[in-house]
Amino acid sequence: MLDQLARQIEALLVATESPVTLNRICELTGCGTESAEQAILRIEAELSSGGHAIVIARLAGGYRIVTDPDLGFIVGQLFEGKRHSRLSRASLETLAVIAYRQPATRAQVEAVRGVNSDSAMRTLLERDMIKIAGRQETPGRPLLYGTTSRFLEYFGLSNLEHLPRMDEMENLLKLSAEDIERMASELSEEESDQII
Amino acid sequence: MLDQLARQIEALLVATESPVTLNRICELTGCGTESAEQAILRIEAELSSGGHAIVIARLAGGYRIVTDPDLGFIVGQLFEGKRHSRLSRASLETLAVIAYRQPATRAQVEAVRGVNSDSAMRTLLERDMIKIAGRQETPGRPLLYGTTSRFLEYFGLSNLEHLPRMDEMENLLKLSAEDIERMASELSEEESDQII
């Protein structure tokens, strides 16, 4: 039987439109961080012992209640035709490079992938997976891209550190940093040649 | 402990965007009307014995799961606070016009948008996205508006030069990401000349 604090938090996690951070939970319920965390565990225990169809997901730096993935085959029917298609392989690769390398320019993405990534990046912008995150202060001042919190939610990630194989990828990127920069700058030169 | 049918129905009622009718529940889960009704009762019993913060609401000929109205005082707070709200389409349009034409008068904004922009401008002022930037020395001396540093922060821009060029705006979305970048990089020198 849930206590009042747990009830309040459960309500927040159901009613919210995007993951709620622990800080916000504390702010809204007036409790401390530790009490909130423990209440979340109590909610989880109660949901699971009751055999409920919902679970607490840790997403994009916060919490929200979602339906159990096991029931996707039933719930998915409600949204038939409205659901986005899966991301293409090109989009996934592009997204992976931006996610680990961010902020990244288009030339850097193309340097790593070895192919034009124009339409993949456009799809990712349209689907709110990446956003413009400024400009690189190099000749041509190319736009920089980073991932969004929608990206984290879409892949069930609680934050960027939870990307698969973060350490391995960071090391690899460090090792290849020079190569990427060189290839990227070659690419941008080629492009400006084409434009002229 | 909920059985499989009850779990399926619970998931449907949580995820749905509008009340689900009994017929639709039966259609989606493949069960009969009576079984569905009984399963709904079992969900209610389980939710209430667990002391959960959600209830099944019978609305407009259908069912959906919502937070217990008793917790409205907590849940309502989630949607308060203008600081956290997303800009409406009207506000975004108004902001876009001011960002590019600044300093701009309200009449100029309305000329571009073709509709009264009074309340959108008030919202933007309240939210510190625009500020009064002087008066135009024409009859009536109308107020001039410009964007704030809060505006830059909100859109993840480091300065106004990062906005793509106005005369390219209309075609922008029809173009490729590559084109957008190329054009955007030409921005900085000409931008300031265009402002009257």
Add this chain to the structure above:
Amino acid sequence: MSADNQRACRIDIEDFEGPLDLLLFLIRRDELDVTTIHVAEVADQYLKYIREAEDLNLDVAGEYLVMAATLTRMKSRLLLPVERALMDETEDPMETLMRHLVLYKAFKEVASELRESESIWRDVFAPPGERERYKEEIVESDPGQTSLFDLLLALENMTEKNTPPPRHMIQKPLLSFTECVKVLDKLLSTKTTRDFGDAVGENTDEATVVSFFVVVLELVKRGWLTAEQSYPFADISMKRKEERWEMNA
């Protein structure tokens, strides 16, 4: 046709995400290790594949041809001892290519892990949120979550606005105030709450709905009845205020 040729023909250039992807495929197919492959061997395989794709009149993208040129150059350098000696001073292009392949392979693997997460999380559904119960006009988002792209979309929407709105003509005559009140009087005489849909009945044509809607609004304004809606687009439930109604109807 040799066995090698047949093997090459079965793979379609459309299946690859670029020359690096194709190279990785060829290396894996021949069970070679990325770090110890022989340039000549891989180059031969790659060039053979590209040639066959071209023979089949497949559209081979520029990137594939650039890689073919690079591999050919590497291979020819290997055959020339002088050039090789010169090359030792600068960086070995083969090594650079190998590093690139290792890097790309890692991203490819990560992308397929993301694919797995995608398929799990696509089956997860969040409740739609209860803003409409508490506040209707504002949609929540944190700073930074509205992108430049949203701003561009807003501008795009303005250009859409320049197209004239479609004109709707209501063909049927509207019902009179008295007619509507008569129907409502009968419907609400039971003193219980009734839905707007009940008043309109089967006549869901625009004229009838509009007539009743205007009359209901007018009666609410006059205080003859109360009307409630549990959420946007829900049916409107109406109840008459006995004193005012009896007095006026």
